[in-house]
Amino acid sequence: MNFSLPGKTRNILMAAAAVGLLSLVGTFIMDVQYGWANLLLNAFWFTAISLAASFFVAVHYVGEGGWHVGFKRVPEAMGQYLPIGSAILLLVVLGGYFHIHHLWHWLDPEVQANDVIYNTSGKKVWLQNEFWLIRTLVYLGGWIFFANKLRALSLKEDLEGGMSSHKTAYKWSAGFLVFFAVTSSTSSWDWLMSLDFHWFSTLYGWYIFAGFFVSALTTMLLLVLWLKKNGYMPHLNQSHIHDLAKMMFAFSIFWTYLWFSQYMLIWYSNIPEEINYFLERFSTGYQPWMVLMLAINFAFPLIVLMHRDAKRNYNLAFVAGIVVLLGHFIDMYQIIMPGAMAKYVPVSILSVLAMIGFMAIFLLATFRALGKAALVPKHHPFLNESKQHHI
């Protein structure tokens, strides 16, 4: 069975995308720097979600997981947004490189000439404008290459059957995981941590990864539930939904673990150049947003999704997923804004609308890719295992 997007849903998504883009323009009118910061937020977040979906597919190839095959085309389709997201992200990076904006103020030659920390801490070796641009191209190019490779092999398997595509995909996945392990960390230093370039945290890459992986799993769960509600996934049973919700729950807790590990060590040691990062967030107007974000991203899943029945209740899982996504949007907001704006800017309605607009574009790209291939892989060796999935 093939998927086709209902015209009504397409119109709603188109309208949301239009409103979102107008809101983005609105943020530029409010403050040009704020506009760029919002663009970076959405460009990074949705590219990362798309990347994490491809990572999910690769992990299951290497781990020889079979339970996900029934909805494998969903993360595959999410991965097809990567070129679009990468183009937008590249736009923001080029904007910084050509000094159109200074979200990353270390790119400014004047800062590089005079900043003591930049010149004495060894950051100078890594944070070089050209090197930084080349790294960006390598990350984005590499991710798109691997995501498309896995997708192409999966489509080839539909036509040819047999085990050869699967075995090749296994090998490419292993390579992707190695590439991803390094680049998911370094890209988060380059695009996000260097917004506060005086500061550093060795845990940062993992913290960012946990955040966008939860977002990707949640998006996947929402898409699968939506498809199921529209009659597309009859072969998926409660166990699949339970497992997806379980992953959303588990990685929410994992995210909290990393956030707290980073926070507690910095709070405890109280070294000026480290604690400054959290002073910017807890001693300013951002404080209520931080508390709200922690409540949504930790306490909410802990209380609501702990119970087995909650994870098997489709409506509850759907609502919980939307709340978790909002929580991680606020998380992304507090990651980027204090460093990029150097002052307190509350989460504005324009910012939220811009995010919804980007989500609509992301969904349009995903649905487009979803409609291009059979909704269930035809010859995947673990297809039957997935249909029998029972926990």
Place this chain on the structure above:
Amino acid sequence: MSKATLLAKFTDPDECLHACEHLVKKGIKVREVYSPFPVHGIDGVLSVPKTRISTAAFFYGATGTTLALLMMWYMNVQDWPMDIGGKPSFSLLTNLPAFVPVGFEITVLIAAHGMIATFFFATRLFPGMPAKNPEPRSTNDLFVVEIVGDDNPGTSLNDLKSDLMNHGAIECSDDVLRYEDQ
């Protein structure tokens, strides 16, 4: 008084599960299934009541958190106030991040040990207790379905044998019920 019992032995968990489904559909009451590892879905087939161990775990965990915070408050705030890392507020609440790791560990410790103790108590499993499984190989590679004659008046255990053999049992043997307690 000894009760006649039928032991049907399977080597495959799925065949064991399907045989149980078949028996339940026929209206036969299965007393117990002994297996080397948990068989997914067997509790639903046999209508085993839902475990309450998770509720117990919550209360053990809450006890652990409380005890841990009480201990740390007494040691570091009340009895011998500690001034570490420039945080001399001597308050449990404002220094809470420092108390999270220990609080978490003790919560897990008490919850885990409480659950184990509860499980042992509820199933009467203590060190030194005699084994209750009628077929020793059920701890190795056999899945054993136990059907008691008294549970199924009007059914001949002998007649069930061929039916079970058709459903994948490798052997059916007569036995007597040894433990009544569950």
